[in-house]
Amino acid sequence: MGRDGAETIPEKVTIVSITVNGKYRVDATINKENLLQRIHTWVPNPVLGDMNYEHEFTNESYVDVGNGIRFPTRWHSHNGWDDNFQNMNVSGGHNQFGGNLKDVKPNVCSDPVAVPDSVRQATFPMRVETQKLADGVYLIGGGSHNSVAVEFNEYVAIFEAPLNEQRSLTVIEEVTKLAPNKPIRFVINSHQHFDHSGGLRTYVHIGATIITQWLNHAFYVRDFINNAPRTLQPDMVSLWPPTELAEGYEYEAVRENYVLSDGTRNLNIYYVSPLQHADGMLMAYLPKEKILIEADLVNTNVPLPTTATKDQQTFYREVREQLKLDVSQIAPIHGKPIPWSDFAKFVGTPRSSEVEGN
Numbered sequence: 521m522g523r524d525g526a527e528t529i530p531e532k533v534t535i536v537s538i539t540v541n542g543k544y545r546v547d548a549t550i551n552k553e554n555l556l557q558r559i560h561t562w563v564p565n566p567v568l569g570d571m572n573y574e575h576e577f578t579n580e581s582y583v584d585v586g587n588g589i590r591f592p593t594r595w596h597s598h599n600g601w602d603d604n605f606q607n608m609n610v611s612g613g614h615n616q617f618g619g620n621l622k623d624v625k626p627n628v629c630s631d632p633v634a635v636p637d638s639v640r641q642a643t644f645p646m647r648v649e650t651q652k653l654a655d656g657v658y659l660i661g662g663g664s665h666n667s668v669a670v671e672f673n674e675y676v677a678i679f680e681a682p683l684n685e686q687r688s689l690t691v692i693e694e695v696t697k698l699a700p701n702k703p704i705r706f707v708i709n710s711h712q713h714f715d716h717s718g719g720l721r722t723y724v725h726i727g728a729t730i731i732t733q734w735l736n737h738a739f740y741v742r743d744f745i746n747n748a749p750r751t752l753q754p755d756m757v758s759l760w761p762p763t764e765l766a767e768g769y770e771y772e773a774v775r776e777n778y779v780l781s782d783g784t785r786n787l788n789i790y791y792v793s794p795l796q797h798a799d800g801m802l803m804a805y806l807p808k809e810k811i812l813i814e815a816d817l818v819n820t821n822v823p824l825p826t827t828a829t830k831d832q833q834t835f836y837r838e839v840r841e842q843l844k845l846d847v848s849q850i851a852p853i854h855g856k857p858i859p860w861s862d863f864a865k866f867v868g869t870p871r872s873s874e875v876e877g878n
Contacts, residue, residue: 528787531551531552532552533551533552533557534549534722535547535549535550536548536550537549537765538715540561540740542563543752544561544563544752545562545563546559546560546699547560547716548562548873549560550561551579552782552834555582555590555592555668556577556592557577557579558574558575558576558577559574559575559577560572560573560574560753561573561574561763562752564585564750565597565714565750565754566683566684566685566718566719566721566755566792567714567718567743567744568599568600568712568743568744568750568778569674569748569749569750569752569758570750570751570754571600572598572599572600572601572751572873573597573599574593574597574598575595575596575597576596576597576737577592577595577596578592578594579660580583581593581594581595581620582626584721585624585625586626587628589626591624591626592618592621592657593620593621593622593624594618594619594621595618595619595859596617596618597617597618598617599746600743603851611685618779620644623776627632627815640778645689646663646664646687647661647662648660648661648691648693648694649661649662649696650694651857652858653668653804653809653811653816653849653851654811656670656672656699657669657670657671657806657809657811658671658673658698658859659690659851659861660694660695661813662767663683663687664682664683664821665680665683665687665693665715665716665853665856666680666683666851666852666853666854666855667679667680667681667682667699667853667854668680668804668813668851668853669691669694669699670693670699670701670780670785670804670806671698671699671803672705672780672781672782673782673783673784673785674702674705674782674783675702675703675704675706676695676699676702676703676704676705677705677706677707677708677787678691678695678704678707678708678728678779678782679707679710679804679813680710680716680815680853681707681709681711681712681716681717681718681719681720681722682715682717682718682719682742682853683715683718683719683834684718684719685718685719685721685722685755685756687718687719687874688719688720688722688723690819690870691721691840692704692720692723695837696710697868700788703726703727703728704723704726704727704728704747705727705728705729705773706728706729706730706780707720707723707728707729708731708732708789708802709730709731709733709802709870710738710801710802710803710814710815710853711730711733711736711797711798711799711800711801711802711815711816711818712736712739712740712798712799713798715829716815716816716853717736717740717744718739720744720745721744721745721755721756721757722755722756722757723759723768724757724762724874725746725756725760725762727764728769728770729769729770729772730745730771730772731771731772731775731778731789731802732771732772732802733773733774733791733800734772734773734774734775734800735799735800735803735817736773737771737773740771740773741768744781745765745770746765747761747765748767750832750835750845774789774791774802775791776791777789777790777791778789785806785808786806786807786808787803787804787805787806787852788804788805788807789802789803789804790802790804790805790807790838790843792814792817792834792835793834793840794832794834794843795817795831796829796830796831797816797817797831798816801814801815801816801817803815803817803835805843805845805847807846809848809849810846810847810849811847811848811849811850811857812845812847812849812850812851812852812854812860813841813850813853814850814852815853815854816853816854817831817832818832818850818852818858818863819852819854819855820854820855820856820857820858821854821855822846824863824866825866826860826866828866828867828868832863832867833867833868836863836864836867836868840864847860848860
């Protein structure tokens with residue numbers, strides 16, 4: 521099998537294996553034409569665990585680069601297996617790529633560049649920068665992705681568990697200082713992209729319920745948050761699996777909307793769709809504070825575009841025209857909070873209520 525299609529006659533191949541860094545086994549498949557057909561290894565991934573990583577090459581793409589040596593000019597690469605829940609995994613991991621090499625010249629390279637010691641010795645500690653948005657509402661930043669903590673009478677809800685276990689543990693530690701003696705009861709997952717879901721397993725381990733959009737459920741249960749062993753970089757769930765993980769109680773799947781409430785504070789959760797970026801997302805709204813929490817639709821780490829994307833237009837219409845939410849501030853997962861009016865300016869002509877500030 522491979523990118524050349526299925527063989528009708530059994531074929532013997534040669535597998536050459538090496539170990540890299542004393543940890544990663546790399547297998548190279550050489551076919552009957554003595555051509556490299558596939559390179560395969562495993563790498564640790566916060567979502568998929570021991571994740572398949574491979575390159576495949578087609579026979580017809582090989583060219584002679586001199587002295588009878590042939591080199592592939594077309595390749596395909598993907599992360600994970602093809603039997604993953606395809607729609608979620610492909611869009612979630614951005615997990616496949618490939619291309620053509622039009623001009624292959626062996627042993628031709630530019631002058632080597634010395635890597636500065638400052639780069640070789642660089643470290644990247646997890647930082648926390650907390651901004652209070654309202655009483656009991658905190659944006660926890662300090663990195664490429666934020667989380668938002670919302671305090672209720674008896675528990676805390678977290679919007680977004682990005683990146684990985686290390687980031688989640690850092691956020692959880694901060695929340696224990698902001699709201700002592702209150703458990704994190706819920707974690708709201710905006711969408712399935714790996715950089716936004718990679719820390720969810722940590723919250724499952726501390727007993728939090730995941731609130732996510734309904735299309736994610738099958739992928740999360742089957743491929744992501746499960747009892748499968750993780751040997752390359754074990755996390756808390758794989759080392760000390762909670763009993764509840766096998767019982768399936770840790771999800772709330774949202775089709776349209778969901779509300780967390782303690783009788784005093786409401787956190788309204790809505791499903792935004794259709795979107796090009798992902799198969800729908802969840803956003804959260806605090807009606808008393810007029811704060812809207814969202815991911816990837818408004819990114820204030822970069823300047824707002826001169827023209828709104830289709831997803832931003834969908835987001836705007838759902839907030840203002842369908843749900844009719846009275847929003848004062850957007851709290852993004854990427855970047856710093858901005859007034860809703862700043863976002864509305866470039867989406868289109870503001871409605872009269874926005875001009876009046878209602």
